[in-house]
Amino acid sequence: MTSNAEAAEIFRSIADLLDLLGEKFKPEAYRRASRSIESLTEDLGAVAARGELRSIPGVGEAIAEKIEEYLRTGAVGYYDRLKREIPPGVVELMRLPGLGPKTARRFWVELGVEGPTELKDAIAAGRLVGVKGFGAKKIDQIRSALDTTAPGAGGGRRPLEEVYPIARELVRALRAPNRADRVEVAGSFRRARESVGDLDILVTTQDPARAFDTFTAHPLVGEVKMRGDTKETVLLKGGLQVDLRVVRPDEFGAALQYFTGSKDHNVRLRSLARERGLKVNEYGVYRGEEKVAGATEEDVYASLGLAWIPPELREDRGEIEAAARGTVPTLVTEPDLRGDLHVHLAPEAGPDAVDRLVAGAQKRGLAYLAVVVAEVAPDGSLSRLPERTLERLRKYASGAVTVLPAVEVGLGPLPSGLEVGPADVRIVRPTAASPTLPDPVPPSLRTDLIAHVGTTVASDAGALARWVDTAQRSGAAVEVGPGVERLDSTAARKAREAGIPLHLPTGLGGAPDDPTGAVAVGFARRAGASATDVVNARERARVRAPASGSSRGPKR
DNA sequence: GCCGTTTTCGGCCCGACTGTTTTCAGTCG
Numbered sequence: 001m002t003s004n005a006e007a008a009e010i011f012r013s014i015a016d017l018l019d020l021l022g023e024k025f026k027p028e029a030y031r032r033a034s035r036s037i038e039s040l041t042e043d044l045g046a047v048a049a050r051g052e053l054r055s056i057p058g059v060g061e062a063i064a065e066k067i068e069e070y071l072r073t074g075a076v077g078y079y080d081r082l083k084r085e086i087p088p089g090v091v092e093l094m095r096l097p098g099l100g101p102k103t104a105r106r107f108w109v110e111l112g113v114e115g116p117t118e119l120k121d122a123i124a125a126g127r128l129v130g131v132k133g134f135g136a137k138k139i140d141q142i143r144s145a146l147d148t149t150a151p152g153a154g155g156g157r158r159p160l161e162e163v164y165p166i167a168r169e170l171v172r173a174l175r176a177p178n179r180a181d182r183v184e185v186a187g188s189f190r191r192a193r194e195s196v197g198d199l200d201i202l203v204t205t206q207d208p209a210r211a212f213d214t215f216t217a218h219p220l221v222g223e224v225k226m227r228g229d230t231k232e233t234v235l236l237k238g239g240l241q242v243d244l245r246v247v248r249p250d251e252f253g254a255a256l257q258y259f260t261g262s263k264d265h266n267v268r269l270r271s272l273a274r275e276r277g278l279k280v281n282e283y284g285v286y287r288g289e290e291k292v293a294g295a296t297e298e299d300v301y302a303s304l305g306l307a308w309i310p311p312e313l314r315e316d317r318g319e320i321e322a323a324a325r326g327t328v329p330t331l332v333t334e335p336d337l338r339g340d341l342h343v344h345l346a347p348e349a350g351p352d353a354v355d356r357l358v359a360g361a362q363k364r365g366l367a368y369l370a371v372v373v374a375e376v377a378p379d380g381s382l383s384r385l386p387e388r389t390l391e392r393l394r395k396y397a398s399g400a401v402t403v404l405p406a407v408e409v410g411l412g413p414l415p416s417g418l419e420v421g422p423a424d425v426r427i428v429r430p431t432a433a434s435p436t437l438p439d440p441v442p443p444s445l446r447t448d449l450i451a452h453v454g455t456t457v458a459s460d461a462g463a464l465a466r467w468v469d470t471a472q473r474s475g476a477a478v479e480v481g482p483g484v485e486r487l488d489s490t491a492a493r494k495a496r497e498a499g500i501p502l503h504l505p506t507g508l509g510g511a512p513d514d515p516t517g518a519v520a521v522g523f524a525r526r527a528g529a530s531a532t533d534v535v536n537a538r539e540r541a542r543v544r545a546p547a548s549g550s551s552r553g554p555k556r
Numbered sequence: 557g558c559c560g561t562t563t564t565c566g567g568c569c570c571g572a573c574t575g576t577t578t579t580c581a582g583t584c585g
Binding site: 018023024025026027028029030032033057058059060061062063097098099100101102103132133134135137138141187198200226228229230231233243245259261263266267270271275279280281282283 | 557558559561562567568569570571572573574575576577581582583584585
């Protein structure tokens, strides 16, 4: 069984191995191809079948051949040969913080060290002392890298929803009076990537030292890794790395653009600049010595003849061409949301929880909420909200915020004898017994929303395809957002391209600081969704998908 | 290895920071 994820992994590994062989440009070429394959919304096999592998950015003749080989045999001979040549432990050495391919290779070739354990022994035996390029400090640094990085400590990428509250808190602290003037989080956080490796925070301030001090003193901060005049790197107590950079106000836009990335996007931007006799760096856009832009991102893009591009689209997937043509879509924003079709109250929640929910919705400017009043669990048992709570919900059947009763059931027929009762919104979730709807969809299975997909759809192209198909045939929306039960941005893009409306949860009903809503909007924007693609950005009266075609249920 | 309204060959982002250097190499983002 082949998969895009596995192919991407193979090419990333090839890049690492080529790094260790001292190759200059090949590693980046393989990494670029790897990233492209990873973000593909389609199965590699399908692209290959159409003979369009080389239309994937970064895939040329040689890599296309290797993809074909992988699809045919499940392996890549070139990769297997490289693996035989280089001990796996050397790759681990290269990944240690502060070490890179050059150093790892030297340990291997000059000292015969083939992995972290051997390196530890070599240091303990004093074999690094006197080796050119390794002073006492460097040896210390390597020793502590070996100790701290041992069993998956700290490092690694984290889910966006986990990092979100941390980022919000650090920004709040830095924005406090007399600290920093402008504060923005850049990097993959700003692009709303599903996972974030570290946080890049940019500030403008008259007093960098003071900003660094404020930052260092924050309770979340564990240790300071590095501090220069314009940049400080810290490790939070949870292990997350945060870079704080001070930039000049007239360079803020250029810096924000630069540190937001993505790398592929920036590379394309710079080559576009070169074609036009311009140079882009983190300080501005230059024509020779003359600076032509830099204070705002809009200026930076405009100086290159481009419309401003939302961060979530900056992945070099055609957004630069769209910006040149002036066809960048207007992406959905949180204020576009008019309601939420999928709110769960805790079973024990009383009437007061309803009041709080409605108040929260009103504060967010929402006009309607569909609250699940009856739910059929996977084991076929039915649970309902208590009558007192239902009564309170009915009180809000009309008003500034309209509360609609929703039922949630598994895909497929209800267990016999079960009656969930009337509902305005019908939510279904796939079950092991019925992963998809029958075709044609019987009228009794009319569905507004498919939710709780419950598996990592993103990594299983087959499951995603079945799901998209089910949504298409039933006229239902699909739910996008954080967590394994919702679609990530890649899956959401695929659903959107298939014309399926997206539902964005607001996080109402959860904790007050629940990042679900913000993250869901971020994912939808990464998927290229406009407000018109989002079912709960519609007015209440237009939420229900219009009945069309014989396979759809009646409006009710 | 990829890529091209200046190129099918000759480029490939570039600056900050660290450590070990006596003028720079390696790493990182």
